[in-house]
Amino acid sequence: MIALIVRNTLRILFLVLVQGLVVNRIDLWNGTVLPFIYIFGILMLPINTPRSLLLVIAFATGALVDMFTNTLGLHISASLVLAFMQPLVQRALSPREGYEAGQRPTIQDMGLAWYVTYAGILTLIHHLWLFFIELFRFTPFFSTLGKVLLSTLATLLLLTIGQYLIYSPTDRRNQ
Helix, strand or coil: CHHHHHHHHHHHHHHHHHHHHCHHHCCECCCCECCCCCHHHHHCCCCCCCHHHHHHHHHHHHHHHHHHHCCCCHHHHHHHHHHHHHHHHHHHCCCCCCCCCCCCCCHHHHCHHHHHHHHHHHHHHHHHHHHHHHHCCCCCHHHHHHHHHHHHHHHHHHHHHHHHHHCCCCCCCCC
8 A cells, every 4th residue: 555655656746747847848839739747647546546635636746836837826726626526527437337446547447438538528627727727817718728629639648648658458456
């Protein structure tokens, strides 16, 4: 159990560092596409993670990203919305037989269609919150919505690639 917590903590810290030091420096289409890979750490927590723990992890992750980006709570709020919605999306996508205890939301365990739906919905929710709260108005609605959709696609592509890089089909132990 402690090894699992340490592994998840290290994974999240690594993702936050990569986000802050590498991904935030990449300028795609004049800032129109902004992938946020740090959410991968939150999305990959075991499915039956207690909601209170999920919210604490999301808060800490968002706070670390806010320190890198100097955004004063923007990523905290988006991460908390993501963590709050995560169990609801998991329940909506639950297979008939339910989930196994400690099961992770991986492509290898749940399938590509399930993972893309799961990660896509939650990434879209995260990005909608993040970009519209950042503007704090709905005036440039369609340009912001385009930015949300393009950033969601870029993030989802990176998250899916990350799934294939981290998890092998034969690796089904709790990570």
